[in-house]
Amino acid sequence: MAKNKKKIKVAFPHMGTISIAWASALRKIGVEPLVPPYTSKRTLSLGTKNSPEAICLPYKLILGNFIEAIENGADYVAMITSPGICRLGEYGNNIKQTLEDLGYKANYIELSLYDGFKGLYRFLVQLTGRNNPIQIIRTLNIVIRKIFALDELDQALSYYRAREVKQDEAEKNYKKALNLIKNADKTSDLKKALKKGLALIESTKIDPNRDVLYVDITGEIYVVNDQFSNQNLEQELGRMGVQTRKSLTVSSFLKDAIIPKAFRKGETHLERANRLAKPYLTRDIGGDALECVSDVAYANKRHIDGIIHVSPFTCMPEIMSQNIFPAMREDGSVPILTLIMDEQTGRAGYITRLEAFVDLMRRKKRKEKAKLDLDAEPKEEEKTEETAKK
Ligand code: SF4
Structure with a gap:
């Protein structure tokens, strides 16, 4: 690729704000980043129109991003892959074939993040043609x-x-x-x-x-971190006075998959997942299911106000984790809301569900506080004794 004097334009798909990082990496190695327009209804419709109906939402959005990138002049589209147990392993071939069938002229390149630091290194060498x-x-x-x-x-x-x-x-x-x-x-x-x-x-x-509620967000990593696909979940909750926290972030993924052990401090998300998910799930079943189950256990341990599990419709690992939550509800009192996202998810119904959940958490908190206040109040006979002493 480097033999070509003209700077090649490379595009990655969006996922939240990640384009800021990959565009910077490409610039640094002398490759021109082509940042496609941020995911929109048009992106979704391009992706949906050209995807198998039952495939998960991230696939459709990524395909839509690639189509828009090629329309804007990308020479290469780069896809992150994994050999994992879920459908992500099949995304690459399907997307490549679909783009070819649609007659789009761009090269397709894969970055296997699960090969760790070496995989990322190899990818950059391949892209620039220079080691x-x-x-x-x-x-x-x-x-x-x-x-x-x-x-x-x-x-x-x-x-x-x-x-x-x-x-x-x-x-x-x-x-x-x-x-x-x-x-x-x-x-x-x-x-x-x-x-x-x-x-x-x-x-x-x-x-x-302000009486702020504390809610953890977990689920499939793409929808957790991409505001288009989760319909601005955190922004909506923030407006309702909810502070959110995510364990499934790109930086936590880097700690587990890319950064060598010698350079990281403390327990990583995956290490915590293996520790806390144990009683409910004993092995990796693909996607982020193990992490999600452990995130619910972690929320229970910290007695926060609630946890929201967000996943794409038909996501197999998350269907499994959702089926484990009822057992977890018996062992903890943190309310769990599950949200399933696809191109049909209507905005009004979605906001109503969030409002109802926030309402439930507030009522629960008030009830618990009232109980604590009652327990702290001196009993009638204690009061009489005190008055007598005076
Ligand atoms: S984790 Fe779920 S949404 Fe993500 S690729 Fe796998 S099946 Fe699709």
């Missing part, structure tokens, strides 16, 4: 740091959004912060951008006394 270890390690360094920075901003946004005085102010500040991260392609610039970005989000005016 320049220093350049590649610098590229990987910046891309990994960017992903961690993006997740840090995301977490800060969640805190401020749930407490903001003026609706959507935190979101506006977050978007400005994303732009700072986008433009920082050196480690020193990135550190400054992150500091500035966090300060921007923290400048959001908040009501520190």
Whole structure:
């Protein structure tokens, strides 16, 4: 590929804000990133029209992203694959064949993330046609740091959004912060951008006394992290005064699949999953099912207000995990809401379900608080004794 003097244009599919990281990696190795328009109704309709009907939602959206990327001039479309147990292993071949059948002229290239650091390294060599270890390690360094920075901003946004005085102010500040991260392609610039970005989000005016609910989001990693496919789940919850937290993030995935053990601290998400999912699920059944089951157990342990499980319609591993939740409900009191997403998911019904869940959590919290207050109140005879002493 490098023999060709003209810079090749490479596109990856979207998943939340991930394009900020991959575009930066491509620039750093001298390849032109082609960021397709962010996933929209058009993307969904292009993907749905050309996909098998029962295939999961991420497949349709990724195919739609690729079609729009090629329409915008991409020479290569890059797909992340895995040899896993679920359908992700079949995505690559199907997408490649579909694009060919539709007559789209672009090369198709695969990045197997499950080959760890070596796989990522090989992919960059293949893309540039040069094996320049220093350049590649610098590229990987910046891309990994960017992903961690993006997740840090995301977490800060969640805190401020749930407490903001003026609706959507935190979101506006977050978007400005994303732009700072986008433009920082050196480690020193990135550190400054992150500091500035966090300060921007923290400048959001908040009501520190708001009664905020704490909810974990789990499910299939694509829909958990992609706001189009989850219909802005976290934004909607934030508006209802809910602070969200995700364990299934791109940075947690990197810790488990890419970053060598010697360079990471503490227990990773997958290590925690293997520990906590045990009584309910003893082996990996594909996708993120093991992590989801363990996330519910983790939420129960921390006695948070609720957990939302979001998955694509027909996602096999998540159908399995949903079937384990009833048993988990018997061992813990954290309410679980399951949301299944596909192209038919209507907005009004979706928001009503979220509102009802938030209402349920608030009532439960109030009831628990009232019980605690009652237990803390001195009993009638204790009161009489106290008065007598006085
Ligand atoms: S985890 Fe589910 S949604 Fe994701 S590729 Fe596998 S079957 Fe499809």
